[in-house]
Amino acid sequence: MVNTNPEILEKFKNIDSLEVLINPNDLKRLSKDFYSYSPILKSKLEGCMADLVVRPKNVQAVLEVAKICWEYSLPLTIRGSGTGNYGQSVPLSGGVVMQMNYLNKVESICKDTGFVKVQTGCLMGQLNSDLQHKGRELRLLPSTWKTATIGGFLAGGSGGIGSIKWGFLRDPGNLIGLDLITIGENPQLLELDAQQSEPINHAYGTNGIITSVIIATDIRHYWHSIIIDCNSLSESIDVLKICMGTAVELKLGTILEKDIVQQMPKWFNQYSVLDKVLIQSTLEGIRTIEMICKKYNLSTNMLGIEDELENGLNDLVWNHTTLQLRAKDKSWTYLQMLLPLDKEMELINKLRNSYGRKILWHIEAVSQNGFPRLAALPVFKWTDKKELYEIIDLCKKCGAIIFNPHVLTVEGGGLGVVDADQVKAKNRYDPKGLLNPGKLEGWNKKEKYII
Ligand SMILES: Cc1cc2nc3c(=O)[nH]c(=O)nc-3n(C[C@H](O)[C@H](O)[C@H](O)COP(=O)(O)OP(=O)(O)OC[C@H]3O[C@@H](n4cnc5c(N)ncnc54)[C@H](O)[C@@H]3O)c2cc1C
Incomplete structure (x- = not known):
């Protein structure tokens, strides 16, 4: 001790x-x-x-x-x-x-590229606000963005608000470089470029201490929030896909089915408890979204500029949907998956056949390798491990890619396979295996991956 x-x-x-x-x-x-x-x-x-x-x-x-x-x-x-x-x-x-909370300085913002270099303990809310003063903003925000650090997001997060446009953190172009401290008799401070940084990204801090990151940012936008009322989950999916296919800029596209809407804060469901599509777009984009809704006879509620709202959409989306449900009843839990392309309703209907309305659907629009896709964070009340894995198996059989939030390791929560580059980086920067032990599965069989 x-x-x-x-x-x-x-x-x-x-x-x-x-x-x-x-x-x-x-x-x-x-x-x-x-x-x-x-x-x-x-x-x-x-x-x-x-x-x-x-x-x-x-x-x-x-x-x-x-x-x-x-x-x-x-x-x-x-x-x-x-x-x-x-x-x-x-x-x-x-x-x-x-x-790392005291290491929180914004070190530089490059005028030409918009790249920001920032110490990893900086809160994302603070960083975003500093960027906004310079006419820029963060591309990706987890729904915990007000309290999470940029280092924690990079090492532990994956995407969130903004993923509809910018994909996931690990997509090339989001992380430009980082400063890393090694563990050794004489620890080194290394400056890694984008390629050298890849194995450190989303490695749960198992292969180096990140002291600063350089990330790409977006031009500042004034994102407007709008809620679209739909008559069914399948109609919501159709509408969201139409919105994703328009020539407008989007920051967010979320679907909450009506049984979830019912459990959200009062301000959100006071008008109607229907399946809802939540969109954030620019003012010009909102005009197009409204035109589409008119064409399909769907009513909308325009909330205004997200950053200026007392009650905005950011607190209801990504894993904050689960947070809102758990605020009422702690037996809610969740799963994360990429839905099969254009077979989303097929999967949902198969799950409905087996589990009825036990599983409720929360869907997020994302860009995957540059293509529009739908991810889901369905919620359900916990029964037992056996049922959880039966649900996972059925989703996999229907073509979903699961990111399991009920496991401890980098690999388990990701694609389930060892990334040899992450293991090699650990061997180089943390040869005694002291950083966050037990979280990198590949380290247990390191001889296989370190050649
Ligand atoms: C309600 C809720 C909603 C969420 N929504 C999202 C979402 O939309 N998208 C998403 O991706 N995640 C989401 N998350 C998960 C989490 O909030 C984010 O990943 C967040 O960015 C983590 O930041 P943090 O500062 O709290 O990191 P921590 O939880 O403190 O750390 C996360 C990991 O990063 C490592 N780490 C932290 N700092 C460093 C460093 N400097 N060097 C090396 N390793 C480091 C830690 O060891 C740990 O493994 C959500 C979680 C909750 C509870």
């Missing part, structure tokens, strides 16, 4: 510009994320706790933490704001949790 070994504790305390926390309440609080959305993870992770939490105030302090962890072979788990869903920042083997 680090915190009961006076020699090690003293070494951490002697680092300038490092906050050291050993109070059990802090250790408990800063060892958790939102894993309780999965009853499976909840039972696995409830007891996991760091021995020590540190908060570096500059890069030098990070280098010194890395050196001590190497010297004493201490597990080191990096933490942003702890809004991850899969126990991503939970220290499975105890050790040190390093929270």
